Amino acid sequence: MSDPVTVPVSLGDRAYDVHIGVGVIDRLGAGVRDLFPRGRALIVTDEHVAALHLDRAKASLDAAGVRHETIVVPAGEGSKCFTVLEQVMSRLLDFRIERRDAVVALGGGVIGDLAGFAASIAKRGVDFVQVPTTLLSQVDSSVGGKTGINTPQGKNLVGAFHQPRLVLADTGLLETLPRRELLAGYAEVVKYGLLGDAAFFDWLEVHGPALVAGDRAARIEAVRRSVTAKAGIVSRDEKETGERALLNLGHTFGHALEAATGFGQRLLHGEGVAIGMRLAFDLSVDLGLCPGQDAVRARRHMAAVGLPVAPSDIEGAAQLAGELAPDALIHHMAQDKKVKDGKLTFILARRIGEAFITQDVAIDAVERVLRAA
Ligand SMILES: NC(=O)c1ccc[n+]([C@@H]2O[C@H](COP(=O)([O-])OP(=O)(O)OC[C@H]3O[C@@H](n4cnc5c(N)ncnc54)[C@H](O)[C@@H]3O)[C@@H](O)[C@H]2O)c1
Numbered sequence: 001m002s003d004p005v006t007v008p009v010s011l012g013d014r015a016y017d018v019h020i021g022v023g024v025i026d027r028l029g030a031g032v033r034d035l036f037p038r039g040r041a042l043i044v045t046d047e048h049v050a051a052l053h054l055d056r057a058k059a060s061l062d063a064a065g066v067r068h069e070t071i072v073v074p075a076g077e078g079s080k081c082f083t084v085l086e087q088v089m090s091r092l093l094d095f096r097i098e099r100r101d102a103v104v105a106l107g108g109g110v111i112g113d114l115a116g117f118a119a120s121i122a123k124r125g126v127d128f129v130q131v132p133t134t135l136l137s138q139v140d141s142s143v144g145g146k147t148g149i150n151t152p153q154g155k156n157l158v159g160a161f162h163q164p165r166l167v168l169a170d171t172g173l174l175e176t177l178p179r180r181e182l183l184a185g186y187a188e189v190v191k192y193g194l195l196g197d198a199a200f201f202d203w204l205e206v207h208g209p210a211l212v213a214g215d216r217a218a219r220i221e222a223v224r225r226s227v228t229a230k231a232g233i234v235s236r237d238e239k240e241t242g243e244r245a246l247l248n249l250g251h252t253f254g255h256a257l258e259a260a261t262g263f264g265q266r267l268l269h270g271e272g273v274a275i276g277m278r279l280a281f282d283l284s285v286d287l288g289l290c291p292g293q294d295a296v297r298a299r300r301h302m303a304a305v306g307l308p309v310a311p312s313d314i315e316g317a318a319q320l321a322g323e324l325a326p327d328a329l330i331h332h333m334a335q336d337k338k339v340k341d342g343k344l345t346f347i348l349a350r351r352i353g354e355a356f357i358t359q360d361v362a363i364d365a366v367e368r369v370l371r372a373a
């Protein structure tokens, strides 16, 4: 194991550390034992991750003398639903989970959001540990405490803020991740550059292709910079009363696209975010707020690494013309959690590295940008 990098998330009595590096999964047992001295662990994972990495997580718990059981759920966004949540809750209660026990979320953002939400409502709240295994979950979803599930009405509409006690982001596990999933996570990495760190975006333009191709050092550096950015924002605005909404860059459009395509394999979350960020930049340009060349640069970089950047890039887009029509997407946007007094909130950009939050967007402009794209 190389020396991990540690990023603290400063949240007073709910502060925790994010350990990043190759091999940090082997610290799971010691981490759980130290935080939960007489506790047990219930691992929540999905069928893909179970086949690849569960034995290693269990071995670490065994070595530390932590008793454990596992629940394996189907892989994919479909598991963020009431039916699977109910199954996880039943297992937690059958396990007779106690407040001094740990739920361990071993998987991507789906597992982290689902297991974290289950932990937040089991016995009015038990602690959990995140072991994120996708790029997306390492740079974004495992940090900050947003947990929840989807409903037919929209994305993440049932959930809670519930911070983990520890995050172990083992970048070595990314070596088994399919390229499409890696790219989806890369979209959230690009997000940090676009929303607040132009120098990081410059760095990604240079190192992004190597990162995607497997460069270990570039992956660690991108996870470190992303987590540091997110930890800073979350520590200043844990419950999204202000600045945290910047982390939603691209998500108003992206979540609407996910809902329109049925929360499945057609469009992964990160892919929706990539298209959404392109649209957010286009909207900023349309409103005369951002130079056109910045929108072009953002779109070019995402397209260059292989991300979709337009609704027409979605698999089967032609058959989904009705679902992807501007009025259908705007209808989904009305469920966005950032809606205030019935008005949509958008995250727009003044330039690469400078995003801002606004409610001052005419729906005509949104429609125009969607039609053009
Ligand atoms: N809570 C937050 O702050 C937050 C932030 C961003 C995204 N999210 C949510 O995260 C979810 C997307 O997460 P995701 O992209 O990680 O998807 P995911 O959890 O579905 O994982 C993607 C796929 O990769 C597989 N997989 C996971 N790790 C693997 C590995 N190491 N090797 C091989 N296969 C592996 C999974 O089984 C799955 O098939 C969405 O629901 C999104 O809304 C939440």
Ligand SMILES: O=C(O)C(=O)C[C@@H](O)[C@H](O)[C@H](O)COP(=O)(O)O
Residues within 6 Å of the ligand: 140, 144, 146, 155, 156, 188, 240, 244, 245, 247, 248, 251, 337
């Ligand atoms: O942590 C946050 O805050 C984010 O917005 C991160 C997003 O990448 C993530 O997709 C989040 O789940 C979206 O939150 P939501 O409140 O819009 O559902």
Ligand SMILES: [Zn+2]
Residues within 6 Å of the ligand: 140, 188, 251, 269, 273
């Ligand atoms: Zn996201």
